[in-house]
Every structure is written in C-alpha cells, then in structure tokens.
Amino acid sequence: xxxxxxxxxxxxxxxxxxxxxxxxxxxxxxxxxxxxxxxxxxxxxxxxxxxxxxxxxxxxxxxxxxxxxxxxxxxxxxxxxxxxxxxxxxxxxxxxxxxxxxxxxxxxxxxxxxxxxxxxxxxxxxxxxxxxxxxxxxxxxxxxxxxxxxxxxxxxxxxxxxxxxxxxxxxxxxxxxxxxxxxxxxxxxxxxxxxxxxxxxxxxxxxxxxxxxxxxxxxxxxxxxxxxxxxxxxxxxxxxxxxxxxxxxxxxxxxxxxxxxxxxxxxxxxxxxxxxxxxxxxxxxxxxxxxxxxxxxxxxxxxxxxxxxxxxxxxxxxxxxxxxxxxx
Amino acid sequence: xxxxxxxxxxxxxxxxxxxxxxxxxxxxxxxxxxxxxxxxxxxxxxxxxxxxxxxxxxxxxxxxxxxxxxxxxxxxxxxxxxxxxxxxxxxxxxxxxxxxxxxxxxxxxxxxxxxxxxx
Numbered sequence: 209x210x211x212x213x214x215x216x217x218x219x220x221x222x223x224x225x226x227x228x229x230x231x232x233x234x235x236x237x238x239x240x241x242x243x244x245x246x247x248x249x250x251x252x253x254x255x256x257x258x259x260x261x262x263x264x265x266x267x268x269x270x271x272x273x274x275x276x277x278x279x280x281x282x283x284x285x286x287x288x289x290x291x292x293x294x295x296x297x298x299x300x301x302x303x304x305x306x307x308x309x310x311x312x313x314x315x316x317x318x319x320x321x322x323x324x325x326x327x328x329x330x331x332x333x334x335x336x337x338x339x340x341x342x343x344x345x346x347x348x349x350x351x352x353x354x355x356x357x358x359x360x361x362x363x364x365x366x367x368x369x370x371x372x373x374x375x376x377x378x379x380x381x382x383x384x385x386x387x388x389x390x391x392x393x394x395x396x397x398x399x400x401x402x403x404x405x406x407x408x409x410x411x412x413x414x415x416x417x418x419x420x421x422x423x424x425x426x427x428x429x430x431x432x433x434x435x436x437x438x439x440x441x442x443x444x445x446x447x448x449x450x451x452x453x454x455x456x457x458x459x460x461x462x463x464x465x466x467x468x469x470x471x472x473x474x475x476x477x478x479x480x481x482x483x484x485x486x487x488x489x490x491x492x493x494x495x496x497x498x499x500x501x502x503x504x505x506x507x508x509x510x511x512x513x514x515x516x517x518x519x520x521x522x523x524x525x526x527x528x529x530x531x532x533x534x535x536x
Numbered sequence: 537x538x539x540x541x542x543x544x545x546x547x548x549x550x551x552x553x554x555x556x557x558x559x560x561x562x563x564x565x566x567x568x569x570x571x572x573x574x575x576x577x578x579x580x581x582x583x584x585x586x587x588x589x590x591x592x593x594x595x596x597x598x599x600x601x602x603x604x605x606x607x608x609x610x611x612x613x614x615x616x617x618x619x620x621x622x623x624x625x626x627x628x629x630x631x632x633x634x635x636x637x638x639x640x641x642x643x644x645x646x647x648x649x650x651x652x653x654x655x
Contacts, residue, residue, distance in 0.1 A: 332545065334541050334542060334543040334544070334545075335541070335542050335544070335582075335583050336539050336540065336541050337540050337574070337579060337582035337583050338538070338539060338582075339538040339539065339540050339557070339561055339566075339567055339574075340538065340567065340571050340572065340573065340574070341572040341573060341575070341578070341610065342574070343572075409578060411578070411582055412582060413581075413582065413583070413584045414582075417539070420539070
C-alpha cells in the first residue's frame with residue numbers, strides 16, 4: 209500500500225475528527241459572531257440571542273460530527289477499494305471517496321439536526337409567519353440549485369456509463385467513480401427531499417421579525433450545506449469518470465498522440481470553465497440570496513453599511529498615506 | 537415581503553385575523569394572483585394554531601373567490617382587482633335564480649336589494 213496514500217488518509221481522519229472536536233468545544237458567542245457575519249444579520253439581544261446560539265451549536269455539532277463519521281466511512285471505503293486490488297493507475301484519486309463521505313455526512317447531519325431540534329414553546333405573544341409558501345428558490349441561488357441538479361444528473365450518467373464501459377486509459381477505478389456519482393445522487397436526494405420536507409417544512413413559532421430573519425438564515429445555511437455536498441461529490445465523479453470515458457471513446461477513432469494533446473487541452477479548458485463558474489458563483493453572493501429574496505430592505509441596509517465601511521476604510525487609508533508623506 | 541401576525545390575546549378570533557390579513561395583502565398587491573400560500577399544516581405549525589383554524593380561514597377566502605385549491609400546486613391566490621365584481625355578479629345570478637324559483641317579483645327583489653345595501 210502506498211505510504212503517501214496512508215499518510216494522506218491518516219491526515220484526513222485527523223482533520224475530520226479535529227473539526228468535530230472543534231465544533232463540540234467552540235464557545236457559543238464566537239460561533240454566533242461568525243454566523244452573524246455569514247448571514248449578514250446583526251446579532252439580536254437576549255433572550256433571542258441565547259436561543260439562536262443554542263440552535264446554531266446544535267446544527268454545527270450534528271453537522272460536523274456526522275461529517276466526521278462520513279469521513280471515517282469514506283476512509284473505510286478507500287481501504288476496501290485499495291485492498292480489492294482493482295487496477296489503479298493513479299490510486300491516490302481514491303482519497304476523494306473519503307472527501308465525498310465527509311460532505312455527504314455533513315449534509316445528512318444538517319438534516320438530522322433539524323429533525324432532532326426542539327421547537328421552543330409559544331409564549332403567548334403575537335406570532336409571525338410568512339404569508340407565502342417557503343420554496344427552495346427563496347433560500348438557494350438558482351445558479352447553485354440548478355447547478356446541483358444538472359451536476360447530479362450528469363454524475364449519474366457518467367457513473368453508470370463508467371461502470372458499463374470501463375475505461376482502460378487513465379483515471380481511477382470505475383467502481384470509485386460510480387461510488388462518487390452515487391454519493392452525489394444520494395446528496396441530491398437529501399437536498400430535494402430532506403431540503404423540501406424537513407428543512408423547509410420544519411415548524412418554527414417566531415415572535416419577531418428579527419427571529420424570523422434568523423430562522424430564514426438558518427434554513428438557507430442548512431440548504432446550502434446540502435447543495436455543497438451535491439456539487440462537490442458530483443464534480444469529482446464527472447471529472448474522474450467523464451474524462452476517461454470521453455478519451456477511451458476518442459482513442460477508438462484517433463491516434464494516441466492526438467488523444468494525449470486532447471487530454472491536456474481539455475484539462476486546461478475544464479479548469480478555466482471551473483474557475484469561471486466559481487468566480488460567477490462568488491460574485492452572485494449566494495450566501496445572501498435569501499436576504500435579497502425575502503428581506504430586501506435588510507439587504508439594502510447591509511449593502512449600504514458595507515459601502516459606507518469601504519468608503520470609511522478608503523478615507524482612513526488616504527489620510528494615513530497623506531500623514532506619512534507629510535512626516536517625510 | 538408579506539407577513540402574518542396572529543395575536544392570541546386579541547378578542548378577534550385567530551381565523552378572522554388570518555382571513556382579514558390575507559385579504560388585505562391580496563388587495564394591496566403584496567400577495568399577487570398565483571402566489572402559493574403555505575399549506576394548512578405548515579401555517580398551523582408556524583403560528584401555533586390548530587389546523588382547523590387555518591382551514592376555516594382558507595375556506596372562507598375560497599368561498600369569497602380570493603383563493604383556490606389547485607391539486608398539487610396547493611392553495612394559490614386567485615384574487616384580482618375585478619374578483620369582487622365577478623363574485624357579486626355570480627351571487628346576483630344566484631339571487632335571480634332564487635327569485636324566479638320562488639316567484640318573487642323583480643320589483644320586490646330590487647327593493648330587498650336596496651334595503652340590504654342601505655340605499
């Protein structure tokens with residue numbers, strides 16, 4: 209067994225367990241401040257803050273501990289694959305199985321966190337609810353949601369095709385590609401079913417607009433965790449399975465030299481496409497899609513505050529520069 | 537963003553608070569025609585009310601032609617600017633049918649209608 213691969217797997221297990229231990233030991237206030245920055249919402253006063261912190265820690269712990277369990281199962285799958293003596297030109301590629309286990313475990317943990325959460329009892333004060341039905345599109349940017357759907361279908365096609373028509377050219381064992389694709393499809397099922405019927409359907413009695421906005425923030429974060437699991441696991445399946453599949457087919461019609469050139473050109477083209485997609489996705493700011501959709505006034509205030517902070521920072525920097533020049 | 541606020545301490549029954557708010561939001565255009573409303577069970581859980589309370593409010597809105605149930609699409613807003621007039625027209629034709637059936641003359645029907653309208 210490749211010592212480098214064993215080292216990678218050990219490092220991987222340590223990292224997954226480290227994340228789980230970190231989530232069990234993190235202080236609520238720090239986690240809440242982090243969540244506040246990510247959600248784009250100000251932290252409310254007590255007693256709502258305490259409720260939010262408890263809910264946040266509950267989700268974080270379930271999600272990270274399940275991710276660690278998923279990672280361990282993924283590592284076990286890696287060891288089984290390595291032990292099976294399948295032909296592996298690049299056996300280090302199996303490490304992605306462990307990573308797929310991590311993201312799938314995290315997404316299952318997010319759904320379990322919702323199922324095990326206790327809904328606080330109503331206090332008798334006026335209660336607030338949204339008049340329109342909650343939809344996945346309210347919480348997930350269409351770029352992410354549709355991207356996950358397309359990738360899941362693509363992953364399933366590639367996984368099935370790889371298993372039916374194993375490539376002899378490059379890549380990892382077909383069984384690994386199929387396992388990665390299967391992970392992606394399971395993650396997709398968790399997103400469509402768990403997201404719709406657990407995360408969105410979760411009842412929550414809220415008594416203020418701030419509480420409702422935070423409830424939306426939690427739902428959006430949970431759903432984005434599910435989408436990430438789909439995108440990551442299917443991307444690996446498509447990358448590891450799709451390329452060998454296409455090039456095995458190409459090899460039947462064109463000489464090996466041309467195939468090699470095509471492999472290199474396609475790799476760089478795929479990297480360019482991937483980087484472009486990541487840039488577009490980042491620029492769309494999907495983490496705050498729910499604010500734009502459900503809380504447009506809060507989003508406008510957040511944008512104004514961010515612009516004011518940027519202007520203040522620029523003015524301070526200019527003043528510092530001017531003072532430095534003057535002191536010279 | 538349209539929100540529903542239910543005050544359990546209010547003397548107005550919760551179903552009436554819900555019905556009035558939904559109708560007001562439809563009339564204000566905050567809930568556009570075709571917008572999907574939450575399911576009875578979902579809204580009951582979110583507001584901490586009995587499903588029957590939500591179902592009653594929806595039933596009254598449906599009877600008024602403001603919402604309709606469309607199978608898998610669930611309950612959707614059907615209210616539009618002319619929905620009220622269409623509803624009155626529908627009731628007027630029912631009134632005319634009833635008057636003919638019971639032999640009430642048109643002059644008497646008009647008098648009854650004027651009295652009901654407070655004219």
